[in-house]
Amino acid sequence: MRAELCPFAPGDEAAWDAYVRRAPTAGHCHLSGWRRVVARSYGHRPLYLWVLGPAGVAGVLPLILFRGLGGRHALVSMPFLDDGGVVADSDEVARALGRAALGLGRRCGAAALELRHRRPGALALPAHGGKVTLALALAGDPRRMWAGFDPKLRNQVRKAQKSGLEVGWTGPDGLADFYRVFARNMRDLGSPVHGRRFFGAVLEEFGDGARLAIVRRAGRAIAGGLCLAFRDTLLMPWASSLRTERWACPSTLLYWEAIRWACEKGFVRFDFGRSSPGSGPYRFKRQWGAAVEPLHWQRSAIVRPAPRSGAAAAGPAADVASRAAGVAAEPTRPDRPGPLARAAVAAWRRLPVALATRLGPVLRGRLSQ
Numbered sequence: 001m002r003a004e005l006c007p008f009a010p011g012d013e014a015a016w017d018a019y020v021r022r023a024p025t026a027g028h029c030h031l032s033g034w035r036r037v038v039a040r041s042y043g044h045r046p047l048y049l050w051v052l053g054p055a056g057v058a059g060v061l062p063l064i065l066f067r068g069l070g071g072r073h074a075l076v077s078m079p080f081l082d083d084g085g086v087v088a089d090s091d092e093v094a095r096a097l098g099r100a101a102l103g104l105g106r107r108c109g110a111a112a113l114e115l116r117h118r119r120p121g122a123l124a125l126p127a128h129g130g131k132v133t134l135a136l137a138l139a140g141d142p143r144r145m146w147a148g149f150d151p152k153l154r155n156q157v158r159k160a161q162k163s164g165l166e167v168g169w170t171g172p173d174g175l176a177d178f179y180r181v182f183a184r185n186m187r188d189l190g191s192p193v194h195g196r197r198f199f200g201a202v203l204e205e206f207g208d209g210a211r212l213a214i215v216r217r218a219g220r221a222i223a224g225g226l227c228l229a230f231r232d233t234l235l236m237p238w239a240s241s242l243r244t245e246r247w248a249c250p251s252t253l254l255y256w257e258a259i260r261w262a263c264e265k266g267f268v269r270f271d272f273g274r275s276s277p278g279s280g281p282y283r284f285k286r287q288w289g290a291a292v293e294p295l296h297w298q299r300s301a302i303v304r305p306a307p308r309s310g311a312a313a314a315g316p317a318a319d320v321a322s323r324a325a326g327v328a329a330e331p332t333r334p335d336r337p338g339p340l341a342r343a344a345v346a347a348w349r350r351l352p353v354a355l356a357t358r359l360g361p362v363l364r365g366r367l368s369q
Contacts, residue, residue, distance in 0.1 A: 059088030190345030195361030
């Protein structure tokens with residue numbers, strides 16, 4: 001099996017997405033539309049690999065040539081998203097895609113290859129990060145879901161409703177309200193915000209498969225989430241609420257409405273998106289009864305093959321084998337921020353919202369997570 005760059009000529013996109021929609025291990029992040037979203041929003045170059053067999057597409061690997069803050073390039077599948085990585089009909093196809101990715105990285109001058117999988121795969125690359133996602137199995141009747149929730153959680157939903165909060169669903173028309181809440185909350189968290197252009201591109205690219213849920217009080221947006229539909233799953237990868245309004249539990253009402261809506265629309269799984277184990281968002285998602293699913297991310301430095309010589313190779317055999325394959329092990333990065341990162345977060349929180357919103361996308365476009 002040979003992996004090659006997908007040219008995305010007329011018809012290629014349909015073939016790619018048809019494979020993604022039927023492959024058991026594929027997810028929303030594998031859809032071809034993300035290449036346009038990332039390129040239009042931040043200018044990163046998409047380099048998508050696929051394997052064509054006698055029966056058609058046999059495997060795919062979406063890749064973005066990503067330029068980080070330090071100016072170094074990496075091949076990432078997929079930046080800004082929870083997963084991506086290799087989808088293949090067999091281990092043979094998966095390994096062909098992995099070899100092609102390493103070769104492509106060397107040709108492009110990329111320093112590293114980062115793959116984000118939801119399940120362990122056939123590629124023997126070093127593990128990276130420690131993120132998890134949380135997912136909730138849905139019942140067909142939202143009343144059954146409601147009855148199964150903890151009484152404290154149900155009381156928070158009732159408190160939001162009694163406080164005059166209402167939830168509505170919208171498309172691009174609600175982007176300004178969503179982004180206003182999202183940008184302020186990201187400033188409060190000390191994190192650079194995605195550009196409004198990024199979310200606009202997502203809504204435009206995925207059409208009816210991308211919707212905004214907006215929580216309002218007296219007509220003013222105070223919380224919102226962006227939901228994506230893929231097969232039997234509704235995902236909410238981005239959501240925020242205003243800190244000043246959290247006394248009224250708008251986030252709880254937001255997620256309950258998304259779960260209720262998903263049940264009514266026939267989805268069987270609700271994906272809360274990734275979190276760091278033990279964090280506040282992690283605990284919030286766990287209270288809904290969501291199951292923890294580890295994300296299997298891998299990252300390797302890409303090295304050029306050493307010149308051939310008659311001398312015996314030094315170092316452990318595993319390191320020699322790794323270098324022969326074109327990768328070098330990197331230590332798994334701890335998920336806890338260091339002193340410099342904590343200082344940057346504290347400084348960002350002190351910025352005026354308007355300035356943080358203006359500067360945020362410039363930095364966020366260089367941070368792959």
